[in-house]
Amino acid sequence: MCGIVGYIGTQQAAPLLLEGLTRLEHRGYDSAGVAVLGSGLRVAKKAGRVRDLSAELPKRFSGKVGIGHTRWATHGPANDVNAHPHVDATGDVAVVHNGIIDNAAALRERLTDEGVELASDTDTEVLAHLIARSTADTLEERVAEALAAIEGTYGVAVLHADFPDRIVVARNGSPLIIGVGEKEMHVASDLGALVRYTTTVAHLDDGEMATVTATGFTTYRQDLTQVQRAATEVDVDPASYDAGEHESFMRKEMLEQPAAAERVLRGRLDERFGTAHLGGLNMDARETREIRRVKILGCGSAYYVGQMGASLIEELARIPADAEAASEFRYRNPIIEHDTLYVAVSQSGETIDTLLAVQEIRRKGGRVVGLVNVVGSAIARECDGGIYLHAGPEVAVASTKALTNMFLGFALLALQLGRVRDLSISEGKRLIEALIALPAQLQEVLDGEDRLAEIATGLAQAESLFFVGRVRGFPVAREGAQKFKEISYRHAEAYQTSELKHGPLALISPEVPTVAIVPEDELTDRNVGALHEIAARRGPLVVVTHPDVDLRGLDVQRIDVPRSARELDPILLTIPLQLLAFHAAQVLGHDIDKPRNLAKSVTVE
Incomplete structure (x- = not known):
């Protein structure tokens, strides 16, 4: 959830920040923004997609130091004001933040009592004001002092107009990675934002901070005692982060x-x-x-x-x-x-x-x-x-x-x-x-995807579905329901097949399909018996099963998967459910890679 990028070096920061934010879109977000340091600190932010921000970015938005963010709303709705980066009252400090500040309400009240006018509904804004109000000599000391006042989780990156040669970052419960380049440095919350530029990285541990300049980085604890944090080479192909010829x-x-x-x-x-x-x-x-x-x-x-x-x-x-x-x-x-x-x-x-x-x-x-x-x-x-x-x-x-x-x-x-x-x-x-x-x-x-796509087209029309299985098949059913609901937005619920008659059978009707997991095992006969109970109530049936399972006498859409060792059967039974969810979502016209309200990496409770 949320994403952070940062750059300092010899190139213009804004295009690199926007590219990095685009590569973090899979994490889930509802607004985006960037801040750059050139002749002063400038901020641009926008509710919506990164492309919306890019379209409205001023043509003259120059600076070789910058930070960017994609926000997933926690405190306050998704709008331009609540988008990151957040700045202090003078516009000298800019902060991007992943995580949640648990004592934000108390800090907001304290700042308001001190005469600070808060512009947003967010928890993050308090950090910008706390840093700006510090009288410490260095940016590192100011950030450390502000972080000492907060409770919660954070990955933060900070710019200050008075310290234009650095980005100060910190981590506690939310990931932050430093990327090492040639006379330039990168910051990100996810490796995917860095790999186009460098595969030499350093990971911050919880409770650590770092000063990032164009020529290197220094890491230290929040009490500002230095710690050794070496950069290492990660074995990753940048092409792995591209969809290539695939539509998703x-x-x-x-x-x-x-x-x-x-x-x-x-x-x-x-x-x-x-x-x-x-x-x-x-x-x-x-x-x-x-x-x-x-x-x-x-x-x-x-x-x-x-x-x-x-x-x-x-x-x-x-x-x-x-x-x-x-x-x-x-x-x-x-x-x-x-x-x-x-x-x-x-x-x-x-x-x-x-x-x-x-x-x-x-x-x-x-x-x-x-x-x-x-x-x-x-x-x-x-x-x-x-x-x-x-x-x-x-x-x-x-x-x-x-x-x-x-x-x-x-x-x-x-x-x-x-x-x-x-x-x-x-x-x-x-x-x-x-x-x-x-x-x-x-x-x-x-290889059986075409057949599964046909079945998914029918399932996509249902407002609600059941997924059922027993013993080894029940976690398969739970995962199938999860996939279907998260990308098709149809209600899907998983039950043990044996529990149908203890309540859920009341909901079986021609409008409620059931996807049943029926492996060839010691429970096959009982599973098939449950299918007859569903069919007797005119419930449509899709059955993921093995070739030798006898389903005669039942009107079902059958999906056969090859037999493996009985202990390994669950994963083969799971694959068709991925394809059913994918094609149902595709039929319904959804953004499959970025389902609403969800994120790839859940970094807040």
Whole structure:
């Protein structure tokens, strides 16, 4: 949510800021703005898209130092005044801010009592005034003094007309990255805004600040004691952040799933011993055997794939495992057990709810590992170890290839946990054989896109849908409903198939389709029986199933996916649901990559 960019160097800042903001549009926003330092400080901001801001930017908007922002409204509506950057009363200080200032109301009241006229409804504006009212000698001291007065989360970048040779940035709970160029420096909240210019970056940790000049950067704590923060090279192809020939990032990323699956498995499968090698967990076999429980934490799709992962771990390793919404975890004062392995799941590695849960676990002495897609992200740095997903950059808000690689990450974890316990070598080899075959099976499902597009056209006309499944199929149904609602804006609700007769069956009608997950397993007959109950009430049925499942006597739209090992079936059953959601949204004419009210990286609670 929200995005920050900054530039200082030898080029005109405004075009680079606008380009960077465009590359952050996937994070979700409702207004945009830039500030540049040239002959004084100048600010331009606008509700709407970056292109709207660009169209209204004055022709003479010169300056070689600047900051920019895309805002996702929290305090106050989306309008020109509430857009960032925010300035002080004299127009000498400009601030952009991601996060939420919890004590903003008290600070606004204090500033008003002191005679300050606040122009906006936002929490961020108080920062600009606090910095401007400081009498400290340096900009760094003024920013540190202002930050000491606030409570909450922030990633901030600050310009001051009296200090035109620098940008001061700070982080606490919201990501900030410094990009190192040749006689120029960049600042961003997301790597995607930087990769066209540099792949040499430094990540700030929580509680850190930095001074960025055209020739380098200096990092320090909020008490202004210096800390060493070296820049490193990130292995990323800038072309990965372009949709290329595809009409949307989501379609591009769906089609990349077979290749992404191969990457996450590469070098991690030991066919000789029927196990997985996950050196990044930083646990030896003895430590692994001491684990008695696994708790998985994630939000949204990461939570649902965590439920799939919990099932994998219980089946293969025979360890109690469950998944929980990370956003709720720390608020119930959880009991942290020394023999429990906690697993934090996040595509971006910056999801604030999940990051706070990780910090709560570590404060209480628990062991936590991460399943993340972004090297150097906050969650990756906070965890004791982890599994990088190697999905490549994922830009669309709706997660597809990262979700698939999360599932495969859990499969690898479950295999390694199982093999140090009671999972036999023959069972391990069976799983490995199925994992090796999986990328080709993913491609087989994607090749059926035309048929799925036809079915989606019909589903798009419904105002409300059910997604149902049992045991392994229920998290699949939850993820399917999530995808459908977030990009098609149709109401979609997931239930256990067994729960239909305990309430939801009352809503079944010809106007309410049901998408049912019916794998060939020990519950096939019961699942098919539930389909007959829906059909008896004239509910339209779309069934995602396996080729050998007998659906005779039922009027359904059938979607067959190839069989894998029973433990791996959920991910193959999930892929058609991605395509159904995508094509339904396309039929309805929605902006698929930027669904309303949502953001790619959720960095505020």
